[in-house]
Amino acid sequence: MAKLLLKLQRYFRRKPVRFFTLLALYLAAGSLVFLHSGFSGEPRVPGSPRSPAAAEGPGLPYLGVMQLSRGFKAAATMPAGSRRHGPWFKSTSKEPSDRGKSRDNGGPRSRALRSRSGREKEEDRARYIGCYEDNTRQRTLRGMSFFDYKKMTVFRCQDNCAERGYLYAGLEFGAECYCGHKIQASNASESECNMECKGERSNTCGGINRLSIYRLELAQESARRYGSAIFRGCFRRPENVSIALPASQLMLNMSVDKCVDFCTEKEFPLAALAGTTCRCGFPSTLFPLHEREDEQLCAHKCAAEEFESCGSAEFLLVYQTQVQDNRCMDRRFLPSRAKQLVALASFPGAGNTWARHLIELATGFYTGSYYFDGSLYNKGFKGERDHWRSGRTICIKTHESGQKEIESFDSAILLIRNPYKALMAEFNRKYGGHIGFAAHAHWKGKEWPEFVANYAPWWATHTLDWLRYGKKVLVVHFEDLKRDLFVQLQRMVALLGVTACEDRLLCVEGQKDGNFKRSGLRKLEYDPYTPEMRKAIGGYIRTVDAALKLRNLSGVPEDYYPR
Numbered sequence: 001m002a003k004l005l006l007k008l009q010r011y012f013r014r015k016p017v018r019f020f021t022l023l024a025l026y027l028a029a030g031s032l033v034f035l036h037s038g039f040s041g042e043p044r045v046p047g048s049p050r051s052p053a054a055a056e057g058p059g060l061p062y063l064g065v066m067q068l069s070r071g072f073k074a075a076a077t078m079p080a081g082s083r084r085h086g087p088w089f090k091s092t093s094k095e096p097s098d099r100g101k102s103r104d105n106g107g108p109r110s111r112a113l114r115s116r117s118g119r120e121k122e123e124d125r126a127r128y129i130g131c132y133e134d135n136t137r138q139r140t141l142r143g144m145s146f147f148d149y150k151k152m153t154v155f156r157c158q159d160n161c162a163e164r165g166y167l168y169a170g171l172e173f174g175a176e177c178y179c180g181h182k183i184q185a186s187n188a189s190e191s192e193c194n195m196e197c198k199g200e201r202s203n204t205c206g207g208i209n210r211l212s213i214y215r216l217e218l219a220q221e222s223a224r225r226y227g228s229a230i231f232r233g234c235f236r237r238p239e240n241v242s243i244a245l246p247a248s249q250l251m252l253n254m255s256v257d258k259c260v261d262f263c264t265e266k267e268f269p270l271a272a273l274a275g276t277t278c279r280c281g282f283p284s285t286l287f288p289l290h291e292r293e294d295e296q297l298c299a300h301k302c303a304a305e306e307f308e309s310c311g312s313a314e315f316l317l318v319y320q321t322q323v324q325d326n327r328c329m330d331r332r333f334l335p336s337r338a339k340q341l342v343a344l345a346s347f348p349g350a351g352n353t354w355a356r357h358l359i360e361l362a363t364g365f366y367t368g369s370y371y372f373d374g375s376l377y378n379k380g381f382k383g384e385r386d387h388w389r390s391g392r393t394i395c396i397k398t399h400e401s402g403q404k405e406i407e408s409f410d411s412a413i414l415l416i417r418n419p420y421k422a423l424m425a426e427f428n429r430k431y432g433g434h435i436g437f438a439a440h441a442h443w444k445g446k447e448w449p450e451f452v453a454n455y456a457p458w459w460a461t462h463t464l465d466w467l468r469y470g471k472k473v474l475v476v477h478f479e480d481l482k483r484d485l486f487v488q489l490q491r492m493v494a495l496l497g498v499t500a501c502e503d504r505l506l507c508v509e510g511q512k513d514g515n516f517k518r519s520g521l522r523k524l525e526y527d528p529y530t531p532e533m534r535k536a537i538g539g540y541i542r543t544v545d546a547a548l549k550l551r552n553l554s555g556v557p558e559d560y561y562p563r
Contacts, residue, residue: 126214131193141180149175151199170211229260229319234298238287245281253304269325272316283506328361328507337391340410344395347462349426350417361508363498368393401462406469417478419459460540
């Protein structure tokens with residue numbers, strides 16, 4: 001043995017580089033083992049079929065639910081009791097099966113019918129207004145315009161107009177796109193808008209001197225901008241206007257830019273245009289920005305800008321400046337160890353990170369995670385690095401759905417999102433990052449079909465498991481949180497046992513997007529779901545809806561069902 005050690009010593013003296021290389025590899029391996037043992041892994045996709053008996057629980061009968069997991073591939077399963085990998089050992093396996101494509105273009109009448117049904121499907125993005133006259137000398141929509149005589153689509157026109165803050169998007173001659181804040185022409189007969197889009201034959205893109213006009217809904221006030229300002233809407237003047245909006249200045253040559261610049265210089269987050277007066281302030285109980293008025297009430301032309309609206313003395317047009325409202329930006333760890341562990345549970349892609357952002361702003365305390373994500377930590381989620389049982393964070397993000405994991409928590413906020421939207425969001429995250437998008441090749445390739453086959457059943461079983469095994473569960477629908485943030489956030493904060501003042505919650509509304517809200521503008525120009533996928537997902541939705549109602553909760557929102 002002594003001779004062997006002597007030989008090794010002489011060998012490494014002659015070749016020290018190899019010695020230090022082996023030493024470095026040894027230390028690196030030890031570090032990985034240490035990190036691996038210190039963190040819980042990624043959420044499991046529960047793939048093994050269960051018996052009906054396993055699906056039953058207090059207050060929640062079988063409903064044939066657990067047959068959902070038959071859609072999983074064996075590769076996605078994980079044996080019971082097996083050790084889960086930590087976040088540095090994430091699977092990079094891709095996913096599955098080709099999809100057939102068929103399209104029947106038909107005649108003008110069938111195109112018009114399909115176009116109309118397409119418009120109805122897209123009401124979350126834009127609402128079809130009608131066919132309007134246009135004139136080359138005096139345009140109906142007088143904002144930006146662009147042409148594409150090969151690839152124009154309805155979505156592309158809407159996307160470009162919305163991104164630039166316009167209220168309306170109009171298509172003409174099959175290839176021309178016009179944007180504007182006001183429609184300045186009369187209606188025309190629908191039959192006169194009869195030209196198919198150059199890049200999308202199933203939809204109509206106006207006609208000769210005729211515009212197919214859409215009002216951009218998009219649930220995205222944050223996307224409507226004038227320069228650096230974010231459009232908030234038209235609001236009635238508050239009663240104590242000088243208190244609600246303490247800074248003001250008379251501007252005879254009023255424009256949006258001038259008022260926004262004035263309020264930015266005064267360091268206020270809100271700029272309110274009231275005809276020839278510019279007012280500045282904060283969202284508050286006196287001026288909460290909850291009751292929006294019809295924008296036509298604010299459609300009074302600015303003195304300095306022909307195509308801008310500047311509101312009136314009674315109806316204010318409000319913009320959010322780039323000044324940060326600091327009333328809700330302070331965050332810290334809990335001063336003493338939490339007595340209860342509260343889960344912020346959701347299926348992946350259901351908006352968990354966004355909900356964490358809102359909770360941190362509303363409570364002033366960091367949220368934790370069952371996992372570790374370095375990109376989230378670097379973006380300000382400082383509780384990400386703490387062990388999930390540390391007791392220093394207000395709640396814990398988790399996508400877990402097993403009985404053992406669920407029973408580890410004392411209570412939970414269960415965030416549920418439309419599965420069609422959640423699946424697409426998680427697919428984008430998986431292949432494009434937290435705020436990126438999956439490549440076109442992934443959507444059209446085998447990855448998307450297998451992803452849906454594996455993850456769609458999990459959407460249902462995740463909710464059912466939390467309803468079955470959770471000790472105290474508050475159900476929040478992502479769509480309700482988006483639609484009525486103030487009320488839903490109050491419910492969430494109450495479960496967490498924290499008192500948040502109303503002004504702080506109003507501040508959250510102004511800072512709601514955060515760093516991890518994926519842009520609502522870039523959407524697929526086609527429906528990625530096949531009829532078979534929709535049929536399966538529709539069954540999962542009905543099952544979850546029934547389970548919620550059995551617990552005397554409101555069922556899933558109506559827009560979950562296939563449109």
